[in-house]
Amino acid sequence: MGIGWQQLLIVLVIVLLIFGTKRLKNVGSDLGEAIKGFKKGMNDAEDKDKPVERLKDDSKAENASAERHDDKTRQ
Structure with a gap:
């Protein structure tokens, strides 16, 4: 048998x-x-985990743009 609502009410009043x-x-x-x-x-x-992913994406984008820049200067 568990605690009924009457016992909870009495405990609440005492508290x-x-x-x-x-x-x-x-x-x-x-x-x-x-x-x-x-x-x-x-x-x-x-949130601390997310910037690492962003940095990886940014570095990939920078590498791609650097490669494009190198290709243009070679031509």
């Missing part, structure tokens, strides 16, 4: 009495900021 609404609000906002920071860190890690 509110012990910590108060202000502390619970602070804990909630701190938790939200931590999750936001974690997501940003994950996105930054993905």
